[in-house]
Amino acid sequence: MQKRYTAGELARWAGVSARTIRFYEEKGILRPRERSAEGYRLYDDSAVLRLQEILMLKYVGLSLEEIQQILGQGEQMSATRLLERQKEMVLEERRRLDHILETIDRAQQHCRAGQLPVSQFAEIMQLVTKNQQANFRYGLYERYGTSGQRWHEWLFDQLRLEPGMRVLDVGCGHGNIWRGGWHGIPRGCGITLLDKEPQGLQYLREIYQERCGELAAGVKLTFLHDDAESWQCPAEAYDLILAVHLWNYIRDKKRLLYRLHRGLVEGGRLMSTFTSQVSVQDVNRILEPVLGRRVLGAYEERKQALTAQMEELFDAEFSGVSRMTFHNCLRIAQPEELLQYLCGLDGELETRIRAKEQEVRKYLWELTLRGQTPEIGTEGHCYSCE
Secondary structure, three states: OOOOEEHHHHHHHHOOOHHHHHHHHHOOOOOOOEEOOOOOEEEOHHHHHHHHHHHHHHHOOOOHHHHHHHHHOOOOOOHHHHHHHHHHHHHHHHHHHHHHHHHHHHHHHHHHOOOOOHHHHHHHHHHHHHHHHHHHHHHHHHHHEOOOOOHHHHHHHHOOOOOOOEEEEEOOOOOHHHHHOHHHOOOOOEEEEEEOOHHHHHHHHHHHHHHHHHOOOOOEEEEEEOOOOOOOOOOOOEEEEEEEOOHHHOOOHHHHHHHHHHOEEEEEEEEEEOOOEEOHHHHHHHHHHHHOOOOOHHHHHHHHHHHHHHHHHHHHHOOOEEEEEEEEEEEOOOHHHHHHHHHOOOHHHHHHHHHOHHHHHHHHHHHHHOOOOOEEEEEEEEEEEO
């Protein structure tokens, strides 16, 4: 008789939680072979192979919805597509690491010249921390996010691109929205990618050079290395301008918004987003029983203040402003990962958690042992300004 595995054994083998195994079963992509006399789910070797396939698809960046479609319909993921997705992720990680290495090289040059580059040491620490946080958060949303669609895929759909449009992406960063929607860019579109970080633009150039043959006829990408605050946007040049997660880094928001508006043709649109907002109510529901008080007050105030400020500026500059909302929810099944995620939300919250860290850790583990996986809702807003 073929060997059987319990959900716990399967989870330990794969390095995930038993709750993750049950979640995949609920979604119909992993099924037990039978049940024991005691009612436990039992899995066979085919389930081991299926779980390996699921985890590989998640590793190369596919959403849960994509995985359901592929496995549910019995489709075979082509090796070419898997390798393309994996290569994109590795290249993006390499770009971030190259930036850190370049900063270290500059610091070493100063040291050899007898100088102490304190500011560059600070920059190195910030870059390393941001890189670690970005990787950690990305991994959490890939493994524990319940939305059937990624944020950048959803945002690409909101753009409503049409053939021949002229598009400007201000502060394009890693270009996630374009890489994710690569095959969906309509023919004849001209997309200008602007960013002040040369490494990011070089990374996108390399992708463009490698994959331009996959684009629709006439699609062209142009790269501009400049600071959005000092760059003079040409008048009436674009049908669509994107400002994605940009406003936290802009000193004179009103002035930039005016210049971007001036860069739109008659009837053009500005699409703008902020960083996603975490449900304060959900975080309070998790932590209040152990911390004894509500948390994230200052965090919520900052988020609301930025939202109110930008909505006021949008309404003053544009005649028509509408808002779309992307909903997601995290079910973080591992207590240690949940603890790290909560600490990373806000400095004040981290201080409170660290002051009672052992109690918080014990409480989160108790929730897991009782089979309770806390849920934390998140929202991302996209504004369409005409």
